[in-house]
Amino acid sequence: MRCIDTTSTPGFFDVVGGTDRSQAATMVLAPGQSTGGPENAHAASDQWLYVVAGEGTATIAGDRVDLEPGVLVLVEPGETHEITNTGDDPLETVNVYAPPEY
Template identity: 55%
Template structure:
């Protein structure tokens, strides 16, 4: 068993991983974004759950970009290889919990394996 109280403070932090799954928290300030045209996880699916705040996910799937409104309770699965960006379009922090299968990041937040470099903030 593993347990951890999440801080959900600004930034990206890996909470922990178990065998072939990983949990991380990502919190974006109003106007901030993570990802972009070169952001994709080549070997992992990302399950993003919105805890609080408002935003938009822009995901390129099957050759076209789709926009998905992010609000509390929204669950979004970004499949491995899909380019994506997460933007905070609200006036408060956008708080998300993210699960990666298999794990996509090292404990320090840097990508594992054949992923891309993290976008600058």
Template identity: 55%
Template structure:
């Protein structure tokens, strides 16, 4: 069993991973974004849950408004960007299957978990 209290400090931070999945927290300041037109996870699906704030997800050129309680699945290989469109921090809890990042938050190569 693993357990961790999440802080939701600014930026992206891997919480921990198990053999087949990984949890991470991401906080985006108002007006900022993460990802971009070439951002994709070739080897992992990303499940993004909005804990607080409002934003916009752009996935393969499709736009979806985000708010607290929203759950978004970004499938492996889909290009995506998450933008904070609100006045407060956009706080998200993300799960990757299989793990997509190393402990320092660097992207793993496809097929490596």
């Protein structure tokens, strides 16, 4: 068993734990900041993105999803994706990759 405090991660993207089968990371986007884009895809990993705080959008394989606290989104292998903070506060997410991506 592992218990990780995700509230004290310092950067924009931090891998906070993992095993041979999966990996967890935190991500914080400043207002107006985006990550990913039309070429960004994970070849073999599912990415689960859970919104902790803030608001934004995810564009996944051309489809737009609104992000707000409590939303959980699955980005499947090969799907291009971009995450954008559209709010006035940081967009904070916890991301799980299976198998590990980073």
